[in-house]
Amino acid sequence: MIQDIAPHTWDITYKNIQPDPDSRVLFFSRGQLLVQQASDMSADESNQDIHQISFPRYEDIKAECPDAKYQYLFTLDDTAFFRVALSHADKMHILEVTGGKFINRHYMRSAAPKEYVLAAITGFHLDGWYDKNHFCGRCANRLVEDDVERMLRCPVCGNMVYPRINPAVIVGVTNGDKLLLTKYNGREYKKYALVAGFNEIGESLEETVRREVMEETGLRVKNIRYYKSQPWGFTDNILAGYFCEVDGTDEIEVDMQELSMAKWVSREEIPTSLEELSLTNEMISVFRLDKGDF
Structure with a gap:
């Protein structure tokens, strides 16, 4: 990363x-x-x-x-x-x-x-x-x-201003040997991504995971597990990566305002040529290589 x-x-x-x-x-x-x-x-x-x-x-x-x-x-x-x-x-x-x-x-x-x-x-x-x-x-x-x-x-008034860091989550949603891959809508980055979103005030990161997955794909999730974090100055974030499992139906309802697509992709179909910079791509690679408890 x-x-x-x-x-x-x-x-x-x-x-x-x-x-x-x-x-x-x-x-x-x-x-x-x-x-x-x-x-x-x-x-x-x-x-x-x-x-x-x-x-x-x-x-x-x-x-x-x-x-x-x-x-x-x-x-x-x-x-x-x-x-x-x-x-x-x-x-x-x-x-x-x-x-x-x-x-x-x-x-x-x-x-x-x-x-x-x-x-x-x-x-x-x-x-x-x-x-x-x-x-x-x-x-x-x-x-x-x-x-x-x-x-x-x-x-004058003593107000103190510190650098702003925006917390966000990256979510690897699994369904057996399949991973939920997405693509952003209307952004410069056009390659595969995972569900992602900003943490809201008064919300835990795990709650952010549940909300973002539901909002973007209509899926419920369970067994949320922290993976790793990453500073991400591309969007002034600190990213927290989580894996979780689909809970109940795996039928996807894509929020087309946020995503251009979302689909289940098997390990064998996941691309191997991923950039090394991002937490997103490391998580995709970890799942593809079956290197974790999914």
């Missing part, structure tokens, strides 16, 4: 530090991120469908951005990453200086190496939070960054 980057190490803990020469800079502009073509692509990474990416070093661009505000994001191995938000004019200048290009989140589904994909997607998540929280929602004064933790504070 996207967070499985060993032997690389990942530290998301906030630090009140400034860039050093080898720090990497994530330049954002209107929800897009600057990436460069990696210069150290090895022969076994030459798949033309995979974009090998890198990010500018602080030492190489600091003179080009003398007035930039560098916000610490996280550390990958021993390298610190910082965010810089660009105006349109500065965006054009950085494009020319770095020779890179600005991309959206979906681009990262076909990018490598995985540790940079994790960095980029987490950067997108934090960029959106910083971009949407300039003023206090209680008294409308400008927020300031805290110097101890990743938090924005109102100096």
